[in-house]
Every structure is written in structure tokens, then in C-alpha cells.
Amino acid sequence: MLCSKLCGMSRDERVWIKRNYGNCSGCRRCEIACSLYHEGKIWPEASKIRIFMIVPGVEIPHLCFQCEDYPCVEACPTGALSVNGKTGAVNVDVAKCTACGQCIEACPGNVPHLHPEGNYIVICDLCDGKPKCVKACQEGRWNTLMLIPREKEVSYRTLAKTPVELTHEVARQILGEETAKEVID
Amino acid sequence: MRGYAGKFLEIDLSSRNIKDTKFSDEVLRDYIGGRGLATKILWDRLGRKWETVDPLGPENILLVLTGPFTGYFPGTKVCVSGKSPQSNGVIGSTVAGEFGVDLKCAGYDGLIITGNAEKPCYIFTCDSQVEIKDASPIWGKKARETLRFLVRKSIAEIKDIRPSHGEVKEPSVLYIGPAGENKTRVAAVVAKYAHGAGYGGYGGVMGAKNLKAIVAKGFGPVPDPYDKEKVIDLAQRFSERNFKMERFRRWGTGGGGYFFGAETSSEPVRNWQSEWHNKESYRKEEFDKYWVKKYWGDFGCPTTCLKLAVLKTGRFRGAICDNPDYELEAYLGTNLGIFTPEENIYLSYVSNELGLCGIQGGAVLGLAAELYEKGILTKKDLDGIELEWANVEAFAALAEKVAFRKGIGDILAEGVYRAAIKLGEIKGANLLKYAVHEKGVAIGAHGVRSGEDFISQNIAYACSVQGGDHTSSASLPIDQGGELSSIMADSAVFCIFAAFGIEDNEKISFYEAITGWKLTKKEWYKEKALRILHLQRALLLLGGPDAKWRPKLDDDNPPRFWEPLPSGPYKGKTLDRKKFEEARLEYFEAAGWNENGVPKAETLRKLGLEDVEAKLKDVALIK
Ligand code: SF4
Ligand code: SF4
Ligand code: SF4
Ligand code: SF4
Numbered sequence: 001m002l003c004s005k006l007c008g009m010s011r012d013e014r015v016w017i018k019r020n021y022g023n024c025s026g027c028r029r030c031e032i033a034c035s036l037y038h039e040g041k042i043w044p045e046a047s048k049i050r051i052f053m054i055v056p057g058v059e060i061p062h063l064c065f066q067c068e069d070y071p072c073v074e075a076c077p078t079g080a081l082s083v084n085g086k087t088g089a090v091n092v093d094v095a096k097c098t099a100c101g102q103c104i105e106a107c108p109g110n111v112p113h114l115h116p117e118g119n120y121i122v123i124c125d126l127c128d129g130k131p132k133c134v135k136a137c138q139e140g141r142w143n144t145l146m147l148i149p150r151e152k153e154v155s156y157r158t159l160a161k162t163p164v165e166l167t168h169e170v171a172r173q174i175l176g177e178e179t180a181k182e183v184i185d
Numbered sequence: 186m187r188g189y190a191g192k193f194l195e196i197d198l199s200s201r202n203i204k205d206t207k208f209s210d211e212v213l214r215d216y217i218g219g220r221g222l223a224t225k226i227l228w229d230r231l232g233r234k235w236e237t238v239d240p241l242g243p244e245n246i247l248l249v250l251t252g253p254f255t256g257y258f259p260g261t262k263v264c265v266s267g268k269s270p271q272s273n274g275v276i277g278s279t280v281a282g283e284f285g286v287d288l289k290c291a292g293y294d295g296l297i298i299t300g301n302a303e304k305p306c307y308i309f310t311c312d313s314q315v316e317i318k319d320a321s322p323i324w325g326k327k328a329r330e331t332l333r334f335l336v337r338k339s340i341a342e343i344k345d346i347r348p349s350h351g352e353v354k355e356p357s358v359l360y361i362g363p364a365g366e367n368k369t370r371v372a373a374v375v376a377k378y379a380h381g382a383g384y385g386g387y388g389g390v391m392g393a394k395n396l397k398a399i400v401a402k403g404f405g406p407v408p409d410p411y412d413k414e415k416v417i418d419l420a421q422r423f424s425e426r427n428f429k430m431e432r433f434r435r436w437g438t439g440g441g442g443y444f445f446g447a448e449t450s451s452e453p454v455r456n457w458q459s460e461w462h463n464k465e466s467y468r469k470e471e472f473d474k475y476w477v478k479k480y481w482g483d484f485g486c487p488t489t490c491l492k493l494a495v496l497k498t499g500r501f502r503g504a505i506c507d508n509p510d511y512e513l514e515a516y517l518g519t520n521l522g523i524f525t526p527e528e529n530i531y532l533s534y535v536s537n538e539l540g541l542c543g544i545q546g547g548a549v550l551g552l553a554a555e556l557y558e559k560g561i562l563t564k565k566d567l568d569g570i571e572l573e574w575a576n577v578e579a580f581a582a583l584a585e586k587v588a589f590r591k592g593i594g595d596i597l598a599e600g601v602y603r604a605a606i607k608l609g610e611i612k613g614a615n616l617l618k619y620a621v622h623e624k625g626v627a628i629g630a631h632g633v634r635s636g637e638d639f640i641s642q643n644i645a646y647a648c649s650v651q652g653g654d655h656t657s658s659a660s661l662p663i664d665q666g667g668e669l670s671s672i673m674a675d676s677a678v679f680c681i682f683a684a685f686g687i688e689d690n691e692k693i694s695f696y697e698a699i700t701g702w703k704l705t706k707k708e709w710y711k712e713k714a715l716r717i718l719h720l721q722r723a724l725l726l727l728g729g730p731d732a733k734w735r736p737k738l739d740d741d742n743p744p745r746f747w748e749p750l751p752s753g754p755y756k757g758k759t760l761d762r763k764k765f766e767e768a769r770l771e772y773f774e775a776a777g778w779n780e781n782g783v784p785k786a787e788t789l790r791k792l793g794l795e796d797v798e799a800k801l802k803d804v805a806l807i808k
Contacts, residue, residue, distance in 0.1 A: 142489070
């Protein structure tokens with residue numbers, strides 16, 4: 001608190017999910033928690049958070065970054081996407097969504113994906129401010145997902161990367177430059 | 186029927202015929218899934234001609250089966266089975282990973298693979314779209330390259346199937362390395378880099394079918410359980426108990442490399458010549474330097490006991506492995522006289538890359554090293570390799586020969602039991618006394634001589650229907666834990682390392698909540714598990730074509746286990762023959778077998794296995 005006052009930052013009530021990629025165990029309990037909450041089933045492909053494992057050992061939790069300028073919302077031609085005023089999450093109006101995919105194109109991290117059965121897009125809604133995925137990750141003490149206050153001055157958009165980009169970054173970090181190259185390229 | 190997808194995918198690789206197969210509720214209620222159902226399918230389809238079926242021939246059936254627990258029970262595995270090229274019986278061999286979940290989400294409870302392909306192939310399934318694809322670009326390739334190719338190619342193909350999906354998450358892959366392709370009996374079916382279904386030798390069965398891999402992607406949900414609320418509640422309670430397993434979560438089984446040597450004297454050292462060491466260099470803390478500091482696990486797992494190790498610098502730079510893991514620490518470490526983490530991680534990596542089972546492959550390297558030490562195998566026999574204990578490069582070179590069946594590797598590829606016989610014939614000596622196996626299966630790295638290991642009973646391996654498999658060891662009393670409990674884990678299909686502190690009754694409650702079918706503990710131990718055990722025992726005794734186990738005579742510990750321990754705090758300790766024979770008889774009787782361990786006609790009838798009785802009469806096992 002003091003720190004944020006000193007450096008002149010302000011904050012609102014919104015939250016943000018911080019990801020320590022290098023810690024991810026690949027337990028996928030976040031996928032389970034998310035799909036149970038939103039779909040009432042264990043359904044990895046319908047989960048709004050997805051663990052990508054292009055390289056075993058380099059598991060990447062991938063979910064919406066809530067970019068401050070919301071390119072996905074901007075791009076949507078039908079008005080299916082909106083920003084939730086309370087949480088800052090992107091809300092999807094599934095009735096309006098035509099699954100045109102323009103939000104995926106616009107997203108710097110290619111985050112949105114189609115629901116596996118319905119004809120609409122899936123984007124993290126922050127569980128209305130109480131993220132189930134974070135709870136699952138915290139209770140198992142993997143410390144990969146952490147809930148932090150959303151800072152106005154931070155550019156979350158710069159953190160929005162694709163699974164492939166993140167895999168490269170994290171693989172370099174945990175395997176070393178040369179070995180990462182060998183396993184990915 | 187709840188907790189099941191409701192159908193199995195049956196693929197005949199010879200005719201390229203693909204169809205759905207279903208089993209009746211009665212069959213599923215009795216045999217559950219995984220190991221139990223595999224045994225039933227194998228008995229029904231191959232039982233009558235079992236002795237003539239070559240495990241490495243086209244007649245064998247490869248089974249990859251989930252169970253009703255897959256997906257909802259925290260900690261997911263899949264069970265691989267078939268006629269085992271190691272025991273010539275049936276082994277339920279499980280491997281962790283997302284494969285079982287992907288398969289169920291694709292709408293299948295399992296795969297039944299028959300025949301053999303003309304050319305190297307792999308199976309690709311994305312929901313109900315199933316194809317047999319060309320594997321020639323990856324035939325001969327090691328783990329990393331195989332996986333990279335399949336992941337990349339499959340993601341592209343799934344994108345073609347679902348063009349507007351967005352980023353496609355990779356499918357799950359089971360595959361074999363060169364060791365499997367070359368039909369060795371020491372090859373694993375592998376997931377990720379270092380997860381293997383090793384016991385049984387099903388990597389070689391895939392190789393014999395020209396089947397390099399199985400790729401599965403499911404977009405559907407895990408099938409609904411009968412009582413979802415109860416299932417989720419139980420799963421959460423089970424998880425919370427595992428969250429508390431602080432030490433195990435931190436070290437996994439990897440604390441064992443020092444512990445089982447120094448403390449319990451039950452770790453194989455130099456081909457089991459001893460079971461004790463107190464090498465400080467092998468303390469668990471020494472492995473920390475190479476540990477990627479995170480807990481590692483698979484779908485739904487609360488324990489995440491796996492540990493990822495990477496060698497970032499030095500002469501073995503580039504090695505990645507799930508080390509430290511106890512079996513690898515032992516079989517690719519202490520049992521070869523290797524006591525440094527770096528070399529152990531490197532050799533484990535080499536073994537994984539080749540698709541060898543760490544235990545079965547490691548055991549045969551240990552056998553060769555002892556024969557070299559004794560002057561029975563020479564440098565010339567080994568094509569110039571100086572197979573001194575601890576010579577990690579020599580072991581890596583020999584592992585390569587085994588996987589590719591080159592030179593002496595062609596014989597060693599047969600596994601400890603068969604290699605000892607073949608080398609014995611060549612050398613004109615009885616070498617079986619150096620082969621530490623049970624029914625052709627090299628024994629897990631938990632010796633029973635000291636009696637201090639958690640696997641402590643003298644009949645643990647001798648009476649197991651899965652031979653040397655330490656995850657399915659026999660114990661008395663028969664109706665408390667032991668093999669009948671392993672049959673539960675391998676048939677409902679869940680990971681025992683994610684099931685700490687969960688009582689039988691709770692597992693049964695979970696089963697009832699998932700399936701909606703009633704079950705009691707008594708029914709399990711006195712009937713259902715016993716029925717599966719009997720089928721496995723019958724098929725094990727039928728054996729063939731190359732090896733047949735003599736009832737009772739071969740239900741014994743390997744010769745080495747009768748030698749006194751030569752060193753350590755339990756020096757001089759060994760098994761007592763009389764006590765062993767008493768325990769064995771007690772076990773046979775408890776199981777409903779005669780004094781030789783042959784299932785009795787009356788027990789078979791009670792279990793509704795009249796057809797097994799008829800078969801055992803045919804071959805004069807029952808008089
Ligand atoms: S719950 Fe946490 S550790 Fe587990 S997969 Fe999700 S992000 Fe990774
Ligand atoms: S897919 Fe749906 S949410 Fe995305 S841009 Fe198109 S209509 Fe909008
Ligand atoms: S990460 Fe993608 S989906 Fe999320 S707000 Fe940014 S553009 Fe939209
Ligand atoms: S915050 Fe909620 S909706 Fe978003 S990924 Fe996590 S569990 Fe799913």
C-alpha cells in the first residue's frame with residue numbers, strides 16, 4: 001500500500017491473475033476447477049484456462065490477460081464482448097457471438113478459443129472476482145497462479161503472449177538456451 | 186452405465202478395419218476396466234489357444250484401457266496390457282499422463298488393437314475421427330524427435346479439423362522408442378519424456394505391430410459420474426490428504442536412492458550382489474543441483490511427486506529426465522555401481538530416449554556387468570565395451586546396442602531371464618543364478634532379504650501374478666491390501682501415489698458414486714478381485730510359447746535372494762526357506778489354489794470361471 005502511494009500508483013478494486021510459468025506442475029487442477037464451475041463437468045477443452053504442453057516439463061497456463069485496451073472487444077463486430085465494470089474481465093454474450101474468430105485474431109496472445117460444443121467463444125470471466133483456478137493452484141501450493149490487485153499503470157497487454165511464445169521463453173529459462181532449442185525447433 | 190464413455194475403439198492393423206466395441210454392464214461390473222477388463226478380453230479372445238500365442242506376433246492384442254476413475258479421481262493413469270513378452274501372462278502396466286482423459290473426452294474407454302501393420306504406422310484419433318497414419322518419418326527416431334514430430338503434426342491436423350477453434354492444445358501421445366520398434370522385451374510404452382508403462386514389455390508389442398504411437402485428442406467432457414456432488418466432495422477430501430504429504434511432494438520417490446540403501450538395505454547394488462550402500466554422494470540433497478524447482482505431475486494430481494531434472498552444463502549437457510525417481514536411481518544408478526546424480530540423470534535420459542524401461546533395461550545392463558566382472562562376458566563379446574561398474578559411458582553404449590539389437594544387444598534385448606539362458610547356452614554355464622527376475626519380469630528395486638523395506642514379505646514377488654512388478658506385490662493376509670488392492674488401482678485405474686491415506690472403503694464409496702453400482706469390500710476381496718486374480722494366474726501358468734512356469738517350483742524367489750546379504754547393518758540376513766514355503770502355502774490356500782498354486786476346480790466354479798476350469802483340465806494342470 002505504502003509502496004504504491006510512494007511511487008504514485010493508484011489502484012482500483014480489480015484483480016489480476018499473475019502467472020509464474022516456471023512453477024506450473026501441469027496438474028491441470030485449474031482446468032478442472034474452471035470447467036466444474038462454469039460447465040458443471042470436468043471438461044478440459046471448455047475450460048477458460050488451458051495448460052499447453054508443447055514440450056513436456058514446460059507447462060504453460062494460458063488465459064486472458066485483460067489487456068488495458070481490450071483489442072478483442074474492439075474487434076468484435078457483433079458486440080458480443082464487453083468489459084465487466086466490476087472485475088475488468090471480458091464478458092461474452094454467447095447469444096450475440098457468431099464464432100467469427102475476429103477476437104482471436106485481434107488478441108496479442110491468441111487467448112480466446114471456441115467452445116468445443118457451442119458455437120461461441122470462451123474467455124476468462126475471472127469468476128466474478130473470485131477465480132476458481134487460482135484457488136485450485138493455491139490450495140496445492142504450486143504458486144503458479146496468484147491473485148494480485150490490478151494496477152492502472154501496468155501494461156498487461158505486453159504480457160499477452162501466445163502459447164508458443166511463452167513455451168520458448170519458459171523453456172529457455174528452465175532448460176537453458178541450447179537444450180530449449182533442441183527440444184522445440 | 187455411468188463413469189464410462191460407453192464404447193471402446195477397436196482397430197485391426199492388418200485389415201485397417203476400425204470399429205466401436207461395447208461390453209455389457211455385467212462384464213464391466215465384474216472386470217471394471219484397466220487390468221481387470223484387459224485380462225477378461227484376453228481370456229475371451231485368446232484364452233483357448235494362449236500357449237501358442239506369440240506375444241510379439243500378430244495374434245497378440247494390445248490393450249490401452251482407462252477405468253471408471255479416469256478423470257474424476259485425482260491423479261490419472263492409463264493401463265496398457267496384452268500378452269506379456271516378459272511373463273507370457275497378463276500384466277496390467279500403468280502410465281501417468283493425460284492420455285486416459287483425452288481418450289475419454291474423445292468418447293472412448295479404451296483401445297483394442299489387433300493384428301499388425303504392414304508398414305510403420307501410428308493411430309490418430311480426434312474425437313470420433315480415427316485414422317491409421319504413416320509413421321515412416323519417425324521410425325527409428327528417439328523419444329524427443331518422435332514426440333516433437335507428432336505434437337507438431339497433430340496440432341496442425343486438429344487445426345484442419347477445427348479450423349476456427351483458435352489455438353489448439355496439443356493431444357496426448359503414447360509412443361515407443363527404438364527399443365520398442367526392435368521388439369525388445371525390455372521396452373516401455375512411453376508418455377511425455379520419462380513416463381513409462383514398463384512392466385510387461387508392451388513397447389515391444391507395439392513394435393511387433395509396427396505401431397509407433399497413439400495420438401488422442403478429445404474435445405468432449407469427461408463422462409458424467411452417477412453422483413457428481415459426492416464424487417467431487419470425495420475427490421477434494423482425498424486431495425487434501427495428499428496436499429499434506431509434504432515430504433513426498435517435495436522429494437517424490439527420489440529420496441529413496443539413499444534411503445533404501447543406507448537405511449533399509451533393500452536397494453539393488455551391482456546386480457543385487459548387495460542391497461546396502463551409504464554413499465553420501467547419493468543423498469537426496471545432492472540431486473537438488475539438477476532439479477528444476479517445481480513439483481511436476483499429471484492431470485488432476487494433488488501430489489505432483491515427479492521431479493524434473495535437467496543437466497544444463499558439463500559433459501552431459503542436454504539431458505532431461507524425471508529424475509530423481511527411485512526406480513531409476515536404483516536400476517540406472519546403484520545397481521550399476523553409479524553413485525553420482527549427474528551420471529544417474531544422464532543414463533536415465535539415455536534410457537528414456539531409447540524407449541527402454543528403466544527397470545527391465547537397467548536390470549539387463551546390471552546382469553551383463555556382473556558377467557563381465559566374473560570374466561564370463563569379455564570385452565570381445567561386448568564389441569570392445571569395457572563394462573566396468575560405474576562406467577556410465579559404457580552402460581550408455583550398451584543400452585544403445587540393446588535398443589537396436591546390435592551385437593550382444595540382440596541377446597540382452599531379451600531381458601534378464603531369457604538373456605541369462607541364451608548366454609548360458611553359449612558359455613556352457615548356468616547363468617540363471619545371476620538373473621534377478623520373477624516369471625521373466627526383472628524385480629522392482631525393493632529387495633526382501635532385510636525385511637525392512639515397505640515390501641517386506643518373502644512371497645511378495647514369488648506369488649505375484651505380475652511377477653517382479655513391485656506395484657503388484659503379494660502379501661498375507663490376502664484380503665488386506667496386497668495384490669487384490671493393486672487390482673483395484675489398476676482396474677479402476679488411478680495412481681497409487683495420489684491415493685495416500687485413502688482407505689479401501691473410501692475407494693469403494695468413490696466407485697459407487699462414479700458408477701452408481703453397488704460394491705462392498707467383501708465382494709471385492711472375496712469375489713471380484715479374486716476372479717481377476719484367478720484369470721491372471723491361469724493365463725500365467727498357461728504361458729508359452731517360449732517360456733512356461735512350473736507351478737510351485739517357479740513360484741520361488743530368484744537364487745540371489747537366497748544368498749545372505751554380504752554387507753551393511755543386515756549383513757548375513759537372508760530368507761528362511763521353511764518360513765517361505767509356509768507363507769507360500771498359506772497364500773495359495775487363501776487364494777483358493779491347491780498346494781502347487783493351481784486354481785482349484787471348486788474355486789473356479791464358485792467364481793463362475795467354468796471355462797477356465799475346462800482349459801486347465803485340457804492342459805492337465807487340473808487333474
Ligand atoms: S493449478 Fe497451477 S500448477 Fe496446476 S496446472 Fe494449473 S497453473 Fe499449473
Ligand atoms: S468470435 Fe464471437 S466474440 Fe469473437 S469477435 Fe467473433 S462474434 Fe465477437
Ligand atoms: S488477452 Fe486477449 S482476450 Fe484477453 S483482453 Fe487481451 S485481447 Fe482480449
Ligand atoms: S478466473 Fe475463473 S473463468 Fe478465469 S480461468 Fe480462472 S477459473 Fe476460469
